[in-house]
Amino acid sequence: MIRLDLADIQGNIHRPYGRFGFPHSRHLFFSIAEPAAGRLFVQGIRPRVTTAEPWEKSEAGSTTLLRKPAITLNIGFTYLGLRALDLPTRTLRLLPDEFIDGMGCRADILGDVQGSAPERWDPVWRSHLDDSLRPVHVWVSLNVGANPDGSPLPDLAEWTGWLEGLVAKSQDGVTMLSGHGADGTGRWQDSSALMAPRPDGTMMIVPKEPFGFTDGVSDPVFQGQFAPEAEALAVIGAGKIAEGRYDIEKSWEALETGEFILGQVDEGQEFPVATQPPGFARNGTFMVWRKLREDLPAFDTEMRRQASLWKQVTGTTDDEEAYETVCAKLVGRWRSGVPLLAAPNWADHQRLMVEWADCFTAREGVDQKRRAAFSMMMTGFRYGDDLDGAKCPFGAHIRRANPRDMLDPTLSATHGSSTLTNRRRILRRGLPYADPDGERGVIMMALCSSLFRQFEFIQQQWMSYGLDFEAGNDTCPLTGNRAESDKHVIPAGPANATPFIAAGLPEFVTTRGGDYFFIPSLSAIRMIAMGTVDPT
Incomplete structure (x- = not known):
């Protein structure tokens, strides 16, 4: 069994927070004007990053497992963000081409045309079309539980204020980007699970997306994600079909970890290397962040x-x-x-x-x-x-x-x-959103080791073209x-x-916007904050 360094892996890779009692999510985006200020900003955030360590408190030999946090925080960087933080040229130039390009520059490849064209995206995502707009460099997400009436716990506002304080301390070295929503007035992008009232009047989570379909029914399961007894149940229909076995009840196996976490063996029996040094990429992954508007009246x-x-x-x-x-x-x-x-x-x-x-x-x-x-x-x-x-x-x-x-x-x-x-498998994260102007949809986050081989192939060949399906x-x-x-x-x-x-x-x-992000390990976050990434 693979034993992962869970304390070094960000928690949003390992678990979908919405299924673990965190129905509210806030996505905040930042732009870095001065590298030293950017590194100080990352250093301020680093101690609060949520890892993949277990949450339930129990004793396991000499190890004490952690309690479930009141709020989670995770961080990611665009290619332009890593460049703005002055990472070494060798580290930057060896990153995958599609990550360097960014989502906006690959719109045609992804089928983001006509109603999904970048010209129609929320203003925060249009910097590649308008030099007067600051580009997105850093993504920070906060996930929190709900009060009995369904509203987010006060930790969300408290931690948002704390992040605003870090920005203020940077003295214009870091800027929180507004520009969310069709009118561009939103300071951040909120998303929340749909809810319905219980008989006692309190609210409960409904695992649906806005069109009314049950969401998150299955997600890939990879080796080391679960304990053996839990994996045997989770892997059904979510793993891979074992070669040479057609007993449907016994033929499911967990996928290789390297399909989703860098530095591990993938399904090609290789160690995918994203850049140099390998230790910078190890235990990290890439994330696709996409805001997808759903036209409910048209659908009905x-x-x-x-x-x-x-x-x-x-x-x-x-x-x-x-x-x-x-x-x-x-x-x-x-x-x-x-x-x-x-x-x-x-x-x-x-x-x-x-x-x-x-x-x-x-x-x-x-x-x-x-x-x-x-x-x-x-x-x-x-x-x-x-x-x-x-x-x-x-x-x-x-x-x-x-x-x-x-x-x-x-x-x-x-x-x-x-x-x-x-x-071609991807880990799916995200929750529905409802903007103040009435627009509704889903914030989709896809995690994978190769944006090109996994997400882009699915989006281009399977979603935007039908030849593989005789269509x-x-x-x-x-x-x-x-x-x-x-x-x-x-x-x-x-x-x-x-x-x-x-x-x-x-x-x-x-599509209403998005980009590609690198989700680094805790070790890599420390390297970034200290400015000590050594590509040799």
């Missing part, structure tokens, strides 16, 4: 139009069934999170909602054997069970994002490997742009006797 209007056509083609008479089925066929899961591979039609979905009601409402109180069976139903599926896309369309969102065994050229009902997919120029029906195609093909299957083409789809999701 279009789904109702498609549902009406669905009823005509399939003979369905129930409005709710038609609406929910069309939604599911675009995404690959019902809005409850149940995958189409487990419930290809509305009747099957309703049956499973009753059968697994206890797991949907109170998973913590369910015994481990039943939880494992529930995980198998929700995430432990393969596309070898759906060779013709009759259950889950080839171009559905989740089939594009993680094709599992689908790309295996020998794929069949009895054989399938995820080898061609294992090197030609069709893009992802949920998140794709419509520059070349506006249709999604739903093959004939259990829910419909004839093929259905959802044509004339508008853009439901558009």
Whole structure:
């Protein structure tokens, strides 16, 4: 078993805070005008950076594990930020090309065109288009719990004020950047989990994104992330398919750690080297920060139009069934999170909602054997069970994002490997946002060792193009742009006797800004703060 140096790894790599009782997040961005002031700013933040160390307090031999913090803090740097901090030229020039370019300069590659073009991004992200704007150099995120009424705990305001104090001490050497939201007036970008009232009036977290789909159903699991007993459950459907084994209940293994954390062996059995010295990159990773606007009125209007056509083609008479089925066929899961591979039609979905009601409402109180069976139903599926896309369309969102065994050229009902997919996985973080102007969407953060091989490949080839899924120029029906195609093909299957083409789809999701960040280890943060990065 791999033993990671958790005290050296930032905590947002190791765990999605939203699932651990931190429903509120604040993203603050800074620009550095003077290197020495920037290093002092980083040094001021360094002691409060949240690591990946365990939170629950317990005794393990001579080791005392830590209590869960009241608030978390993590930090990352753009390429321009590392340059503004005067890192050595050799360290800077050996960083990956895509990281050096930055997201804005790679908009065409990522499909950020038309409604997602950089000209339409929030002002804070337009410095590559306007020399009068200061570029983003540093990202700091704060994650905090909620009061009974759902509002963030006071720690959020307190720590925000503390960061503003560090900026003031820099005497204009560091600036907190405003420019968030369509009007550019926001001083920072807030995001929060959706909430709903309990019977007693207090608020509870609802694991949904604004379109109403259950979010965070599965995320990659890598070696060393969990203790062995926890890994056996977490890895179901979230790891890789073991070669030569098709016993679906025993064939899942954790991915190699190097796919997500630098300095570890990856799926190619190599140690990915991001730059020199290797110790600077070790235990760090790269992060994609993207603000994705969701057009809720357009989505609802279009789904109702498609549902009406669905009823005509399939003979369905129930409005709710038609609406929910069309939604599911675009995404690959019902809005409850149940995958189409487990419930290809509305009747099957309703049956499973009753059968697994206890797991949907109170998973913590369910015994481990039943939880494992529930995980198998929700995430432990393969596309070898759906060779013709009759259950889950080839171009559905989740089939594009993680094709599992689908790309295996020998794929069949009895054989399938995820080898061609294992090197394209990303850790997903983030929460929904609701700006003061009414705009809603998701702050998506993707973590990976290679921005080019992992995130950019998924975004360009799988989301913005459809050839791997026998869909030609069709893009992802949920998140794709419509520059070349506006249709999604739903093959004939259990829910419909004839093929259905959802044509004339508008853009439901558009990009509102973002960039690429390096998330350094605690050791590297110390190097940056001290100005002692030695590339030799």
